[in-house]
Amino acid sequence: GESVGLHLPTLSVQEGDNSIINCAYSNSASDYFIWYKQESGKGPQFIIDIRSNMDKRQGQRVTVLLNKTVKHLSLQIAATQPGDSAVYFCAEIRYSTLTFGKGTMLLVSP
Amino acid sequence: KAGVTQTPRYLIKTRGQQVTLSCSPISGHRSVSWYQQTPGQGLQFLFEYFSETQRNKGNFPGRFSGRQFSNSRSEMNVSTLELGDSALYLCASSLGPLELAGELFFGEGSRLTVL
Numbered sequence: 366g367e368s369v370g371l372h373l374p375t376l377s378v379q380e381g382d383n384s385i386i387n388c389a390y391s392n393s394a395s396d397y398f399i400w401y402k403q404e405s406g407k408g409p410q411f412i413i414d415i416r417s418n419m420d421k422r423q424g425q426r427v428t429v430l431l432n433k434t435v436k437h438l439s440l441q442i443a444a445t446q447p448g449d450s451a452v453y454f455c456a457e458i459r460y461s462t463l464t465f466g467k468g469t470m471l472l473v474s475p
Numbered sequence: 476k477a478g479v480t481q482t483p484r485y486l487i488k489t490r491g492q493q494v495t496l497s498c499s500p501i502s503g504h505r506s507v508s509w510y511q512q513t514p515g516q517g518l519q520f521l522f523e524y525f526s527e528t529q530r531n532k533g534n535f536p537g538r539f540s541g542r543q544f545s546n547s548r549s550e551m552n553v554s555t556l557e558l559g560d561s562a563l564y565l566c567a568s569s570l571g572p573l574e575l576a577g578e579l580f581f582g583e584g585s586r587l588t589v590l
Contacts, residue, residue, distance in 0.1 A: 397574065401581075408479075408565050408581030409518070454518060461531040461574050463508065465518035 377472045384442040386469045388455035391436060395457040400429060400440045403468070404451045412440070412453075447473045477501065479568050479582035487588045493554040496585045500547050500568030504580070507549040508573055509541060512563040512584070521564075524549050525572045553587075561589045 378384050390398070396417045401409035413424045415431050415438075422429050428441040438455050452468045480499040488494050500507050508523040520533040524543035541551040547568075553560055563584040569576035 399579075406583070408567075408583050409579075410581070411578045414578070456518075458574050458576075461523065461572065462520050462533060463510075463573060463579075464520065465510075467517045 374467070375470045375472065377474065378445050380445060380447060380473055380475050382445050384440075384445045384449070384471060384473075386440045386442075386453050386455075386471065388438040388440075388466050389436060390438060390455075390457055392457070392459060393433070393436065395459045397458040398429070398431060398438050399456045399458070399463075400427075401454045401456060401465075402449075402451045403454065409454060442471075445471075445473050447475055449473050479566060479580050481564075481566055481582035481585050483585055484583065485586050485588075487590060488556050489590050490556055490558060492556050493552060494556060494587060495550055495552045496564055496566075496587075498549045498551075498566035498568075498582060500549070500566075501580055504568035504570055505547055506569045506572050506576065507543055507547065508567050508569075508579070509549070509551050510565045510567070511535075512565055513561075518565070521551065523573050530572060556589045558589050561587060563587075 399414040400412040403409045413427050413429050415422045415429045420431050426443045430439045450473045452470050454465045454468045456465045482497045506525045509521040512518045522532040523530045527543045538554045543549045563586050565584045567579040567581045569579050
């Protein structure tokens, strides 16, 4: 069954707010997690990744947090912009397969 | 450098036919993986090829197959098409095998409609 899931299907925020997208996973053996962004009509685009031996990783305006105790992954986007509007997927790599969550649509209002 | 190129971008087939989709990875990338994306099931892993060898396969029937050539280009084939095969088929490339990949680069997909 699905081992990676998202808590909210749609998240609406105002421009300039911080956004938090959550993801739960069920398999503690997963060793690598990735966040992707997919805009309409395009393929997924890599945002940031994190290995299971880390609990936080930061990129440009994005931070990924990994809580292995509760098997929870989150993506934080600072100062959200209209261009951030897209569907966001978390994914895990385990046993040479990539398993995606269902996705969360982020809507940013100006 | 050129990104991942998938052809054709759109195609329409009828039930029972077969289809072949092509993926040209980024130059130098040796891993190509394929995914099916549908509104109901989301993104699902089909298989990964690395150095012309299939390394793993997702939970799909044998009608779904693929191969990789010595230049790393990959094709996937679906035989005896069913209505439920209508989907966006995405491929992604990376320098190394999937479990070591720091970043996957996706193509824009081939949208298959089965009538």
